[in-house]
Amino acid sequence: MTTFDTRLLAVLAVLAFVVMGLSRIRVSEVKVLFWFSFVFMVLNNLLIFLFSPEHGVSIYGTRHEIAHLFLRYNLVQEQLFYQLNVVLKYLATFPVVIVFVSTTNPSEFASALNRIGVSYRIAYSVSLALRYIPDIQREYHEISIAQQARGLEMASRKQSLFKRLRNAASMLFPLIISSMNRIEVIANAMELRGFGKEKRRTWYSARPFRVADYASIIICVLMLAASILMNVLNGGRYFNPFV
Amino acid sequence: MKKSPVITVVAIGIGAALFFVLGRFVAIPSPVPNTNISLQYGLLGFMAGLFGPVAGLLIAFIGHALIDFSYGWGIWWSWVIASGVAGCIMGLAAKKLALSSDKFGKDKIITFNIFQVVANLVAWAVIAPVFDILIYAEPANKVFTQGLVAGASNIVTTAIVGTLLCFAYTKARPAAGSLKKEG
Numbered sequence: 001m002t003t004f005d006t007r008l009l010a011v012l013a014v015l016a017f018v019v020m021g022l023s024r025i026r027v028s029e030v031k032v033l034f035w036f037s038f039v040f041m042v043l044n045n046l047l048i049f050l051f052s053p054e055h056g057v058s059i060y061g062t063r064h065e066i067a068h069l070f071l072r073y074n075l076v077q078e079q080l081f082y083q084l085n086v087v088l089k090y091l092a093t094f095p096v097v098i099v100f101v102s103t104t105n106p107s108e109f110a111s112a113l114n115r116i117g118v119s120y121r122i123a124y125s126v127s128l129a130l131r132y133i134p135d136i137q138r139e140y141h142e143i144s145i146a147q148q149a150r151g152l153e154m155a156s157r158k159q160s161l162f163k164r165l166r167n168a169a170s171m172l173f174p175l176i177i178s179s180m181n182r183i184e185v186i187a188n189a190m191e192l193r194g195f196g197k198e199k200r201r202t203w204y205s206a207r208p209f210r211v212a213d214y215a216s217i218i219i220c221v222l223m224l225a226a227s228i229l230m231n232v233l234n235g236g237r238y239f240n241p242f243v
Numbered sequence: 244m245k246k247s248p249v250i251t252v253v254a255i256g257i258g259a260a261l262f263f264v265l266g267r268f269v270a271i272p273s274p275v276p277n278t279n280i281s282l283q284y285g286l287l288g289f290m291a292g293l294f295g296p297v298a299g300l301l302i303a304f305i306g307h308a309l310i311d312f313s314y315g316w317g318i319w320w321s322w323v324i325a326s327g328v329a330g331c332i333m334g335l336a337a338k339k340l341a342l343s344s345d346k347f348g349k350d351k352i353i354t355f356n357i358f359q360v361v362a363n364l365v366a367w368a369v370i371a372p373v374f375d376i377l378i379y380a381e382p383a384n385k386v387f388t389q390g391l392v393a394g395a396s397n398i399v400t401t402a403i404v405g406t407l408l409c410f411a412y413t414k415a416r417p418a419a420g421s422l423k424k425e426g
Contacts, residue, residue, distance in 0.1 A: 004380060036314045047389075052382030059380075089379075101312055121252045122301065128256025129263065129305055136257075136264045165403065168269065168282060172404070173411050176286065179257055180412065187253040196249050237380060 005230040005239040006081075009088040012223065020095040023103055030098050037094045045083055049073075056082035062242040078242060085238075106130035111203035120201050128186070136179065143174050251294055255301045258290045262306025267313055284329070284397045285404025288359045291334035292409060293342045299334030300327045321374030325366040329397075332362035340409070347413040352406055359401045367394030 003009070048055065056078030057063045064077040110127030114120045147170055153163075190196075231237060265283040283306065291299025304327035311318045336358035340351055371393070372386035 033314070040314070047385055048382060051385035051388065055382040097312065097318075121248065122255070125252050125255035125259065125301060126305055128253060129259035129309065132257055132260040133263055133309075136260050137268065140264060140269070165280070169404070169407060172265075172269075172282065172286075173408070176261070176289070176408055177412070177415055179261055183250065183253050183257050186257070187247070187250045190253065191247060191249045196247075196252070 003227040003230050004085045004089070004237045005227070005234060006085055006088065006241075007239060008226060008230050009085060009092055012092040013088050016092050016095040020099055023099045025099065025102050030102060033098050033101075034094070037090070037098075041087065041090045041094075045086060048083060048086065049079070054079060056080070059238055060240050060242045064242070081241070105205070107203075107205040108207065111206045114201075114203065115206070121196065124195075132182075136175070139178065140171065140175055143171050147171055251298050254290065254294045254298050255305065258286075258294070258298065258302035259305035259309065261286055261290075262302055263309045263313075266306065266310045280400055281397060282400060282404055284363070284401045285408060287326075287330050288333050288355065288401045288405030289342075289408040289412065291330050292336050292340045292355060292358075292405075293412070294334070295337040296331045296334030299330030299332075301330075303327050303330030321378055322371050324374055325371035328370050329362045329366035332365060333359055333401075342409055342413055343416065345413070347410050351409075355406060355409060356402055359405060360398055363394050363398045363401065367391070367397065 053073045054063075054076060057076060059082055060078045062078060066075040066077060066080075068074050106127055109130070110123045113123040113126060152167060152170060230239070234240070262283045265286055266281060269282055287299065287303050287306075290302055304323060307323045307326040308318050311323065336354055339354050340347075345351070367390045368387070369390075372383070372390040375381045375386040375390075376383060
């Protein structure tokens with residue numbers, strides 16, 4: 001998690017894309033997510049360069065200037081190498097997250113959280129959140145249509161900031177008040193069914209461990225061990241090719 | 244209203260769902276390009292003030308993690324942790340505010356806002372940048388600038404939206420001892 005060893009990051013990035021391929025997710029389904037991630041990565045890299053064009057020099061301790069750009073901005077090998085690491089780190093995480101999001105069933109996720117030791121009350125909160133996101137979205141949409149029917153202007157770009165905030169408020173308040181009622185109804189229903197009486201609970205969607213599960217746990221432990229080992233071997237978080 | 248643990252569990256779930264929907268789909272563009280006004284922190288101030296620090300912490304933590312997940316860039320842990328801390332500190336005001344039974348008067352407004360300003364400052368000016376450096380090894384001046392900008396905008400949103408929400412909620416609910424025997 002904390003390693004910036006370039007070789008390990010490169011291997012992990014390749015593995016991440018292999019996992020993505022194995023998952024048989026269609027590219028068209030996750031194109032938007034990829035696009036978001038890409039923009040985020042580019043923006044973050046630009047910001048890093050803007051604020052700290054010589055951050056790599058302070059990390060690697062040497063300075064190989066390639067060219068002068070403008071003002072205090074120079075093209076330095078160390079900086080390019082550092083930002084290559086940042087990019088690799090993104091490439092190693094994006095695909096894995098996308099695979100996780102698009103292949104995990106929310107109920108199974110809650111039961112899995114409980115299995116790894118998270119209190120079942122918190123696990124249940126997570127599954128409640130996932131369960132009610134579509135409902136709340138729909139309700140927000142309905143409130144928005146109802147308010148427009150009553151004459152609320154929604155052409156947001158032309159309005160002043162204050163007007164926009166007021167419009168948002170006139171949709172937010174009904175949403176919150178109805179959500180508060182919803183909380184009471186659900187809590188009563190759960191209490192009637194005895195939720196929270198026992199120290200443990202079972203999950204309808206719990207699944208027994210299979211060989212593949214053990215294998216993936218072992219692989220994950222190995223990757224963690226590799227990243228710790230690299231931290232020790234490099235004497236820090238960075239692999240330094242400059243000395 | 245007696246607070247059973249079940250209420251807290253449900254409040255965390257629904258609160259996180261609201262946090263997610265507000266943060267992900269209800270973006271109000273601000274005059275500064277590429278920044279949106281995060282209404283969800285106003286909601287967080289209100290929910291934490293009503294249900295306490297544990298609820299505040301988990302609503303922000305789960306909600307923010309889900310938002311990050313939905314964008315696909317992986318969970319940006321330093322900011323998710325900062326959100327959780329903000330929710331937790333805001334929740335410390337819950338006992339003083341007693342939103343479910345009391346009027347939301349001038350002194351309560353001041354208490355609420357002191358807690359939210361402290362919470363936002365600690366979260367965005369300290370926790371978020373420090374974890375950015377520890378986990379992601381980003382340059383210090385970049386992360387502190389980002390943190391301060393986010394913190395300032397969150398303080399303003401929480402002050403406006405959060406205060407109004409508390410006010411609307413306490414008005415919609417009968418205050419304790421509001422019933423009088425007819426003479």
